[in-house]
Amino acid sequence: MPTYVFYADRPEKRRADQRNTVVAQGATVAEARAAGEALVGAGALTAFAVVDVSASAPAFVVEGWAPVGSRGQSTWPSQTRHGGFVGG
8 A cells, every 4th residue: 555745845834733744554645645634633734745655765854753643553652742642
């Protein structure tokens, strides 16, 4: 299944909560966007740039805090830097 990175590619698109890069999988961009928006809010990724990283994308770094995933997974930390949780 393809993996996509959604990110705020312009300063005016940056979010106040600093959740500006989301990585999600989906059979289509729309499905991956929906999976990512389940973590940060409906419609939150509409204006973000999207890159398919499933095949051959160059390595990248997200400046800032560690990645945060949902409570029901064990790959990423599940709490934000303020001790909260993403998603519902």
